[in-house]
Amino acid sequence: MLDLIEYGYIGLFFASFLAATLLPFSSEALLSLMIFSNFDFYLCVFIATIGNTLGSILNYYLGRLGKWEYIEKYLKIKQERIFKIQDKISKIVWLAAFFIWLPIVGDIIAVALGVLKANIYVVIPFTFVGKLLRYMVIAYLSVYYFV
DSSP states (O other): OOHHHHHHHHHHHHHHHHTTTTTTOHHHHHHHHHHTTTTOOHHHHHHHHHHHHHHHHHHHHHHHHHHHHHHHHHOOOOOHHHHHHHHHHHHHHHHHHHGGGGGGEEEHHHHHHTTTOHHHHHHHHHHHHHHHHHHHHHHHHHHIOOO
């Protein structure tokens, strides 16, 4: 974690991107550490949000490709789990996209939206807003409770 802070905003971007894809990584901890280390609050939140949103969009496109061997191998998401939630998600794409920020199930939601071939112009903005709100809360908690 301390190694990534040396890369500054670029490290935060990549950490946030990877945290939304296949690596179990805490971009939230790095965000808090950077804010604690006097990096720009709003720039940190924005960069973490962009990186994490793009990572989720990668998951969406992996789902859209529909290559189950890749989805199961790299994302560790079973086909049955996607099929269970498809009917529910297809009716509320915008809300599902908003909740992609959730730990564990967020990756499944992103892949499911890709499998459903949900409108990317709905998925991206709602995913961005959900992730932005999550990072804002984490950043404010970092400032008011840890600094």
